[in-house]
Amino acid sequence: MSWVEMKARGLRQEAEGILAVELCMADASPLPFRWEPGAHVDVQTGSGVVRQYSLTNLADEGCVRLAIKHADDSRGGSRWLHQQLRVGDRLRVSAPRNLFPLQPGNGPVLLVAAGIGVTPLLAMYRQCRAQQRPVQLLYFSRSAAHGAFVEQLRDDPAVRLISGLCAADVGAYLDQHLPAWQPDSQLYTCGPDGFMSSVQQLAGERGWPSSALFQEHFQASIVSDSPATELVLARSGKSVTVQAGETLVAAAERAGVSIPTSCGMGMCGACMTGVVSGEVEHRDQYLSDAERASGQWIMPCVSGCAGGRLELNA
Incomplete structure (x- = not known):
């Protein structure tokens, strides 16, 4: 890098x-x-x-x-x-990298943010306004004091600032204000996983196709509770059992093999490791679709094994 x-x-x-x-x-x-x-x-x-x-x-x-x-x-x-x-x-x-780009087009854009998830959507909002593209921002925060950029957004009629709602009330608000899909519309959401899942599920019920829905995770994917996996570290000549909920990096460390990491979130690429054999369950945001499909690389800080055995070049 x-x-x-x-x-x-x-x-x-x-x-x-x-x-x-x-x-x-x-x-x-x-x-x-x-x-x-x-x-x-x-x-x-x-x-x-x-x-x-x-x-x-x-x-x-x-x-x-x-x-x-x-x-x-x-x-x-x-x-x-x-x-x-x-x-x-x-x-x-x-240098900047973009895993969550604003798609081209002239149709309406709906931005739905929660908490610090407003950060990438704020730039999208400003771009749409600069291009005179129809846009609306729904921004949920835990309280008024926790809302960022509210001084800039408060008097904007295209922005709704919603604070202090419990999870049930957030769902009720979305149910009331999330519109049905219109051709050429796009919806972007960023925030906690549960919040984004609710937005996407409700959007699907309102007729939004998956091709019009975009989201970004701003924290590491949760390691799944998959059955224990045998991790073979080919270059080091060691193997270790990866326990349910344990990262591959942590398991390798127990075996005395250090895999360099940096972000620990599957975003920076520092831990990218070659795959010798085994089926990878990708959870990173770094590899391209082609790299994932090749089965040759893994981000072991967050990704795992879809089978019972995974052999890495480590």
Whole structure:
């Protein structure tokens, strides 16, 4: 992965537990890359870990803007940024990658966000408004204090800010306000898995085809409780039983084999490992469809085995 050195030009407490970060090139030069809405960057924090954060702004603004939630279970990524990062500090940042692009078209766009899931959708919203494309944003937050960017969005008639609802009331609100599908319409959603599942299920009931539905997970997929698997580490000459709910990386570590990792979320590619034999259950967001179909690669930090035995080149 290639990195550029960037400098924190601005920091702001955007909402309860959410830090807004504005980055520019450390040498004040123009940005060496561009991106489309939905993109994210890898950020290497001062604690050494790498995390992925969506870009909330458009590429023509000449800077990189992020909104970072302080995760309760942070292992040094968001916690370091919230507690240690200061204006003028330097960070290593990757070129943007986009696993959640805004699809081309002129039809209406419905954006449905919950919590920090608003970050990629905010850039999409701004792009649609700039292109005069019909767009509506539904943004759910735990409370008014937890809502990010509300000062910018509050008076916008195309935005609905919904806060303080319990899960049942969120479902009732969606049931009341999620429209039936119209030709050329697209729906994008980002937030907790349960929230996105509810949105997608309700959209399907309203006639939305799967080709018009798009979502992004902003946290690692949960490791499935599949039966125990035999993991063979061909290069090291070792094998180990992977317990239900255990990652392949953790199992390999128990066997004395270290597989390099960085994000731990199947997004950065640091742990990509060759597959010698076995059927992979892919849960990452890094490999392309062609790479997955080849069966040659796996992201062992989140992916697993669909059978009883998996042999890796590790």
